[in-house]
Amino acid sequence: MPVIKASEISLQMAGGVEKISSFSEDGITYFSMSQLASLLGDRLDWERAGLSIKYKSDRNELIFFIGSPFIRTNDSVANITYPAILRNGQLYLPAITFIQVFDRIRIEQISWNENDKIIRFDSEWYTINDLTFSPKANGLLIEIFVSGPTNYEIFPSDGNWINITIPGGTINQRQILSHKSSEFLLDLNAYQLDGSAQLSLRLRRQIGKIAHRFQPSPDRIQISMIDTLASIISNKEDESIGPDKLIDRIILDAGHGGSDFGAIGQKSSREKDIVLDIAKRLAKLIRKEKIFEVVLTREKDEAISLQDRTKKANDEHGDIFVSIHANASLKKIARGFQVFFLAPAKNDSARAVAQLENAPFLSETGPYNVDENDEIGYIISDMIQTEFQVESADLAAMVDKEFRRSLAETSARGIDQAGFYVLNGVFMPSILVETAFLTNREDEDLLNDKDFKQKVAESIYEGLKRFKAKYENN
Numbered sequence: 001m002p003v004i005k006a007s008e009i010s011l012q013m014a015g016g017v018e019k020i021s022s023f024s025e026d027g028i029t030y031f032s033m034s035q036l037a038s039l040l041g042d043r044l045d046w047e048r049a050g051l052s053i054k055y056k057s058d059r060n061e062l063i064f065f066i067g068s069p070f071i072r073t074n075d076s077v078a079n080i081t082y083p084a085i086l087r088n089g090q091l092y093l094p095a096i097t098f099i100q101v102f103d104r105i106r107i108e109q110i111s112w113n114e115n116d117k118i119i120r121f122d123s124e125w126y127t128i129n130d131l132t133f134s135p136k137a138n139g140l141l142i143e144i145f146v147s148g149p150t151n152y153e154i155f156p157s158d159g160n161w162i163n164i165t166i167p168g169g170t171i172n173q174r175q176i177l178s179h180k181s182s183e184f185l186l187d188l189n190a191y192q193l194d195g196s197a198q199l200s201l202r203l204r205r206q207i208g209k210i211a212h213r214f215q216p217s218p219d220r221i222q223i224s225m226i227d228t229l230a231s232i233i234s235n236k237e238d239e240s241i242g243p244d245k246l247i248d249r250i251i252l253d254a255g256h257g258g259s260d261f262g263a264i265g266q267k268s269s270r271e272k273d274i275v276l277d278i279a280k281r282l283a284k285l286i287r288k289e290k291i292f293e294v295v296l297t298r299e300k301d302e303a304i305s306l307q308d309r310t311k312k313a314n315d316e317h318g319d320i321f322v323s324i325h326a327n328a329s330l331k332k333i334a335r336g337f338q339v340f341f342l343a344p345a346k347n348d349s350a351r352a353v354a355q356l357e358n359a360p361f362l363s364e365t366g367p368y369n370v371d372e373n374d375e376i377g378y379i380i381s382d383m384i385q386t387e388f389q390v391e392s393a394d395l396a397a398m399v400d401k402e403f404r405r406s407l408a409e410t411s412a413r414g415i416d417q418a419g420f421y422v423l424n425g426v427f428m429p430s431i432l433v434e435t436a437f438l439t440n441r442e443d444e445d446l447l448n449d450k451d452f453k454q455k456v457a458e459s460i461y462e463g464l465k466r467f468k469a470k471y472e473n474n
């Protein structure tokens with residue numbers, strides 16, 4: 001005659017301690033799996049006319065057979081020595097053996113303390129919990145989920161390996177290695193060393209530029225492989241704007257306005273006035289010839305957020321977006337025109353221009369990450385217009401060529417790429433033109449000269465027509 005004692009055991013989790021009904025039979029403690037599943041937020045369902053019960057969580061499926069010690073786990077069978085018991089409509093399992101099986105399949109470390117009658121869920125035990133891959137329009141984002149702020153080191157090695165060392169880390173090898181067959185990987189290793197953990201990923205793609213940062217809630221290390229322009233061009237050779245697509249609507253964006261003066265010259269010229277003047281001259285040229293239609297993001301001296309500018313461009317279904325600016329530098333000798341398209345900045349000076357032009361965005365939305373890790377914010381934002389990166393680079397080159405032809409008074413600084421928020425989210429080929437430097441005395445004079453401003457407008461216009469000729473119906 002078995003000795004049966006009804007009582008309770010404790011479930012200890014991050015959220016506190018819960019009670020679960022239990023009984024012991026011949027010295028073996030059984031607990032209610034029905035109650036445990038419900039506390040975990042998982043499902044327990046009857047199967048096959050009451051012969052078996054299925055447990056289902058996000059990642060796992062277990063099938064219990066009443067009266068049998070065998071359990072079907074995700075892809076194999078386990079033996080818990082003592083049978084699953086149905087009692088008062090609940091499924092009871094032997095704690096001493098089942099908790100070991102449960103520990104193997106769950107992410108958390110789970111243990112059974114026979115003396116204290118406690119099932120302990122210790123999700124804090126590992127500090128490196130999981131890994132995800134997210135393909136983005138302009139690269140690949142890898143996220144390593146950790147249990148709190150942590151130091152780490154990242155170093156690439158030959159053969160497209162990326163190695164991440166986390167000092168003091170405890171790695172959940174089972175969970176991490178479950179991604180070994182990821183479509184993005186050729187190989188994956190997870191090592192628990194004394195005093196540190198190491199993760200090595202061998203990627204399928206060529207490792208180009210890497211950016212990384214720690215990001216809270218949830219705590220994770222983000223690593224992005226940013227596709228270089230060269231790789232984008234080589235991947236997109238067949239693509240063009242499309243045979244039936246007319247390029248007939250230009251969005252002109254005069255930078256700054258209202259309380260945002262933009263750059264200010266030594267003679268107090270204000271960027272917001274000069275660029276509006278140039279935009280209006282260009283609009284007039286466009287309206288005269290009627291090859292294109294034109295929409296201005298602002299026609300007077302008013303403050304418009306960068307978001308509203310891009311929204312207007314998209315709402316008006318523009319085919320090309322041109323943002324007009326004048327540059328500034330602490331180096332008063334810096335001068336010349338430069339044409340930018342949107343892509344991660346490749347050098348400090350391009351990044352500096354982007355920071356200058358992004359400044360209104362910062363003041364509008366509060367703190368936002370535009371330090372040197374800006375690129376990772378950029379890759380994460382899933383920017384659709386990387387679709388137009390090749391076209392944008394081409395347009396920048398065309399406008400630059402026209403500038404070189406007609407703006408001999410100042411110098412050519414070339415085309416470059418940087419992360420401008422005003423271009424971010426514009427679903428069309430887009431460029432940002434820095435006409436000349438307001439902080440340079442000669443350039444400032446030019447920017448106040450109506451002939452020069454007219455030539456800037458004409459040059460951009462010629463560039464737009466060349467672009468149309470190349471991409472439309474082609």
Ligand SMILES: [Zn+2]
Pocket residue numbers: 255256262263271324325326357
């Ligand atoms: Zn500006």
